[in-house]
Amino acid sequence: MTMTTSTGDTPMVNHPIPSEVANRNRKPKPRATALGGSLVSPVTIALAALIGIALFFLAQRFTYGLGAVTNINNGYPWGIWVVWDVVIATGFACGGYAMALVVYILNKGEYHHLVRPALTASVFGYSLGGLSVLIDLGRYWNFWHILSPSYAQTGSVMFEVAACISLYVLVLWVEFSPTFLEHLGMTGVRKALNKVMFVFIGLGVLLPTMHQSSLGSMLVVYGYQIHPLWQTPLLPLLFLLSAVCMGYAIVIVEAAVAAVGFKRDIADELPLLSKLGKIIMGVLAAFLIIRFGDLIVRGAVFKVFTSGIKSLMFVIEMAALVYPVVVLSNPANRARLSKLLAAAMSMLTGAVLYRIDAFLVAYDTGPGWHYFPSAPEILVTIGVIAVEVLAYIVFVRKFPILPGHSTSTAAE
């Protein structure tokens, strides 16, 4: 995937592009540049410390086994290392997928320069999701089986999820490779890759569509063990829609946080972000209509009043998902980054809760079984998140990822 224009040799790095024209189609896109700057800052040091704590507990996990660190048991074989680090993290990492849908499927070239930052987050999100599976597997040394066709059990939902995620990680790295190939000066490889890139872009849309919906199918397989407020044959569709929303929401959050954190002027990107806000509103509204319609049709909606802690979690989850639709329905709000950010973060909170609720809170495997993540388990998950954030910071500083029209940093 090319981030530069075909006239890449024209020096347009420092062109200040007025925000009024930047959102028009077919205007020269801003060339991505590395931010530069020092890698050592209070934020990166704090992230490194969190990673250090996680590594300590991971060393324990690989020395004494899963039971020494986690609270998972035979009734709850999946804890937050799967639910957060894989199910939610791949949702967070859907930015690349969501942007690819808009840019390559709907052919909206104007969003093109948002693809690369989104893809960066996706690469790390998915790679670490795959790594987390490795950490969570009791017999992790058999991990390679998923890539060996002789071990494939093609009737299994789990197989589809695992195969799609591992293939998508590879596809993502290929899609992402122009970034560092440019940096490493391997132009020959890049040119050759460009010719077949459309294949990888196609796979990059197909594979997440398959496995994000399969994350829902996995719960359908659980049957009655999932509470009726979440269990429905429509789970695959709901998981796919929420993943798409999460993808756009994370693009907005990343843009806003990068703007504040790196002190970048993102006035040019704002119109595009507000359009993404509109997409979120539409898809999320569809999600909510399907979700509630399904609850009403199945007659499960009344369980909202009788299910104790599950009811409470359902209400919080729904509130966090309704809020963005309300905020984003006002065009004035969509024009303000602060409102977009608030809506996107609320959307992400709701989607996170939806996945936690469906996989852990709504899951009841029988009397006597309990699960709540242990403190070391949570700290490992935080460490994985810290790796993602740190990697993102390092890459945007060292490689051409963010659109390079910010006068303050790119000019140095």
Add this chain to the structure above:
Amino acid sequence: MYDTEISREIANRFNLERRDFLKFCAAMAATMGLPKGAEAEIAKAITAKERPSVIWLHFQECTGCTESMLRAEHPTIEKLILEIISLDYHETLFAAAGHQVEAAREAAMKKNWGKYVLVVEGAIPVKNDGIFCKIGGKTALQLVKECAEGAAAVIAIGSCASWGGMPSTPPNPTGSTGVPEILAPKPVVTIPGCPPNPYNFLSTVVHFLTFGALPAVDDKGRPKFAYSRLIHENCERRAHFDAGRFALEFGDEGHRKGYCLYKLGCKGPETYANCPAILFNDVGSGSWPVGTGHPCIGCTEKHIGFEKPIHALAELQNQRPPVGYARVVEEQGTGATLGAIATVAAVGGLAIGAGSKLVGNLGKSEDNQGSGKQG
């Protein structure tokens, strides 16, 4: 099914109660896994007046198979086997000797040509034209070929006759060979074992008498009713294998407690035979090698019995010990601990706090921009 006349006849001929006779027939049917009602047909076939002629040859062997046969204790089995069939030639059981018996064999063969049953016990040496084993001036090789020609069925009893057994153990100086190999392509039912269980042999003979055909056999000629399951599958010590409890030395704690003998070299996991199911000598439970604390040596399997070292580990065929074992008391997980809740609360609070601060600051700067610069 039996009128009193037949009952009386049995009582006279076999010196056996009718009840005991029927019990014997039922036991035969059960050994072969035949359906209900088969014992009646067996009884009918056994009581038929025409008794089939049996010629029993002995070559390179120890007579263990015959000894084992004589030990069969279902009521007076030796009487039954001598009365049901017409045993016209058997070196161990003959009173006569020398040319007299050879003449008896030839006479019986001539009289029952194409109808008699040939039983071979012991391996057949083939090196140097088989001069290592001769009876009445004829080599084993000549004898077996001669007798097989007019036989309706050939049964090889014991591991030696089945594939060469102990005499064929490398370096095999006499070239000991099993009957099926020598008589090929003529079908030979093999009853390997050292010694084989007499009931596997008797059931095969009775099957032939009853149905006029030999029972279904596997690719090595062994009757499926007896040799289609691994010893491991029906072993009384199997639970110890599955639970990972093994005897590691003769006389150690595990051995005394009756644990699995796999690690002492038991070949049960790679040997097909019904030993643990029907046992030996009719003396009740435990009366088979593994039951008495000795690992199975795989005597029914070519290349395992007499060839593989006794304490070499068996090649597991279709069962593997689990990597982990279920706990006696299953841990069902702990609920939320104070530390865990505090961590979640801290992280959640931090995330919400940072998020709202960010939104608030962005909102303020937008307001400032809106009022100050843009205008």
